[in-house]
Amino acid sequence: MLLWYFTGNPARLVQNAGGGGQDVIYQSHHARNVSEQTVHVLDTEKSWLSTTSLRLSLSSMLAELSSRKMGLHRQKKLPAAAVNSTSAFGISINTPRLDRNIDRQDWIPQMILAPSTSVEDQATCFFFGNYISGTEMLNTCGNYQYVYAIYANQTVGIPLRQAVTAIGLAGLANFWSAPNIMAKANGAYCSALRLVNSGLGNIEEAKSDQALVAIILLGLYEINTSSGRRSMKSWTEHILGATALVQLRGKDSLSSPLGRNIFVHLRNGIVRIPILEILVVDSENIQIASCIQRHTAVPNSITELTKISLQYESPVEAASTKLGLLITKHAALRASMKEPQDYENTPSIIRSLQALDQEYLEWTHALPPEFISTQVPVSEGARSKDAYGTHYLQYSSIWIASIWNNYRCARILANELLLSHLSHSRNNIPEIDQQPYENILDTTITTLHTLSNDIFNTVPFFLSTDTNEAPRALAGNLTLWPLYLASQTSGVLDDVRRWARERLRYIANTMGIRQAEPMVERLTEALDSEVRVLGDSVAEVSMKEAL
Structure with a gap:
């Protein structure tokens, strides 16, 4: 495999040698003061992947990273204070659901914040309070529980931290109607995307849990901050990129609980959202349920990974997987x-x-x-x-x-x-x-x-x-x-x-x-x-x- 990635100069691509038969190419384009990243995934063995194009659209020019150190620490739990924080703050994972007639300001999860708490720490708190299911579900596949596991047990890299920060800042900006915070969110998003791109130059880093999760979260950012055609198109393109990395990671990644949780969530996203959309991308894509709408069959590699994951899954997780296989059959019927x-x-x-x-x-x-x-x-x-x-x-x-x-x-x-x-x-x-x-x-x-x-x-x-x-x-x-x-x-x-x-x-x-x-x-x-x-x-x- 030859892995190409964007290095900051649109004219310069760096080539790394690896194994396999797939090329991943990152290029940079600029249009109307908006920077875009394009990923072309070329597979010499499967025609369904030969024209896949992943466009990761940026909402503003790439922002420079903050020089502030977040303090990386390994922890087994994430109780009241978030890992990688410069100041103490508490968050209840079991936050109440929406109350009726609630004000925007009251909708923010309850936080115990020190006076010096940075906006980035507040954003992290917002993300965990709004996207991580209750503690009784932390060992269940299907949503963003794996982010909790990564923060609790790994040294969290800057790309993933920036992606989490971007989503949290966007949420705070929406509820407080604060354009200045949204600008920070856009900057964090651009920073995360740039760092993910550069990280793909290392094959082992490209196959890492954190690289895959960062791309999934970049797609979530698009859903939350954009409306209409661009939002769903950008989400789809991020998921295409994440799915390409899943194939690069192969079946070995399914043997660990963390890797399997990430795969199951990505697969559930493939089933959950694209089944409800008519995709607007021109290229063939490999999402299970979107194939129902695009009249294309699901690639065998995705189906096989889904079947392999069954041997590790609980009865509840297996039920979700079997539904995904039924939808695969549904897609094949539409493709016919x-x-x-x-x-x-x-x-x-x-x-x-x-x-x-x-x-x-x-x-x-x-x-x-x-x-x-x-x-x-x-x-x-x-x-x-x-x-x-x-x-x-x-x-x-x-x-x-x-x-x-x-x-x-x-x-x-x-x-x-x-x-x-x-x-x-x-x-x-x-x-x-x-x-x-x-x-x-x-x-x-x-x-x-x-x-x-x-x-x-x-x-x-x-x-x-x-x-x-x-x-x-x-x-x-x-x-x-x-x-x-x-x-x-x-x-x-x-x-x-x-x-x-x-x-x-x-x-x-x-x-x-x-x-x-x-x-x-x-x-x-x-x-x-x-x-x-x-x-x-x-x-x-x-x-x-x-x-």
């Missing part, structure tokens, strides 16, 4: 179609989609007890605001709830496609032959209604219950796309869409997750329009327009 409206093969497609839907349903019948939900009554005062209906669904953790919503989103997309083909068939065959299709159509409509309602009923658990397990910003990120998809599913009433729009507005304005803004705009436009668009499906077209 010339286009979503491949009506020449409608009978065969209907049979395949019915079989796939049955497999999704069977997945729910073999889940461990941790996946059981309970119905919680909603007070009259909270109805039509925090919840739509008389009850909401409560789970053992937000990770379990997000896995359920991944399942619902995937199954909604399958049933929307099935609905499209059933509707076409009903309109193009003699009336005497329509009854079998009518029966399937009724079942499909009922399934879509149930799945979308179940997503709506998870929203209070993520956003506005009184329990204290879920970090706040993480809960908003996990709610965002499932809620939007459910609101655009066929048959959803306008009153429910209005409620969903206000929940998305809450995520955008109060939680500061800017990717929700175009979703609010799209829902407003759809509610104002008397014409419903029918394309790939109501949900898919709406998601495409939101991007």
Whole structure:
């Protein structure tokens, strides 16, 4: 393998020799005073990777690193004070979830800060309070718990620290409406990206846990600070870069709990967010669920790594992995179609989609007890605001709830496609032959209604219950796309869409997750329009327009 990386001079690339057959090339480009990094991943053995392009967009010119030393220390725990801090501050990992009618300033997690606490330390505190799940989940794959493990047990490098700082500063800037803090966030982001780029010149560093995590966090920064097409495109490109590093790391990285946790989270991100988007990149990509939308099959290497990870996983983690493998099968079906409206093969497609839907349903019948939900009554005062209906669904953790919503989103997309083909068939065959299709159509409509309602009923658990397990910003990120998809599913009433729009507005304005803004705009436009668009499906077209 030849590993190329950007060294600060756009005209200069440094070549390092290694093993394998893959080239990773970093280049620098400048346009309209915005610096961009481009990564081309070239694989001589697999055509699906031959045109992959990763564009890591910067929101400002690269900032110089602060000369302040953070103080690197190894610790086994991260109790009240964060590692690598120059001043003492405390943070409760088990911070309360969002309260109703909360002010922005009150939304910040409770912190015990010394008067001299730097803004960078406050940013780190914000990140841990909002993205690290409760202590009872620290050994569970699926979210950002591995960052806790790295801070507690490793000497944390500057690139990862800068990425954490960037996310924390962006959160503080959003809630305090402070442009000066956002400027610091942009500087930290640019610094982290530059350092990651330079670190890729060393193959061992490129394969490290911290390099991979830093890139994942840079993608999270894009989601939180940008809206619309650029945000999702930039997130996708960061994930493409992270996925390339996963392949470079190989199966050996799955044998350690930390490496496996990082892989599972990356895989869950691949399944969770791209399944709800129509990607706008031109190149082939290797994300599992996005392949459903792009009509491309999932590369065998990603599938094989997923299967290898199963042998190390707990029953809960294995359930998530098996869902990912089902979505891989879903992607293969879409890849086999010339286009979503491949009506020449409608009978065969209907049979395949019915079989796939049955497999999704069977997945729910073999889940461990941790996946059981309970119905919680909603007070009259909270109805039509925090919840739509008389009850909401409560789970053992937000990770379990997000896995359920991944399942619902995937199954909604399958049933929307099935609905499209059933509707076409009903309109193009003699009336005497329509009854079998009518029966399937009724079942499909009922399934879509149930799945979308179940997503709506998870929203209070993520956003506005009184329990204290879920970090706040993480809960908003996990709610965002499932809620939007459910609101655009066929048959959803306008009153429910209005409620969903206000929940998305809450995520955008109060939680500061800017990717929700175009979703609010799209829902407003759809509610104002008397014409419903029918394309790939109501949900898919709406998601495409939101991007």
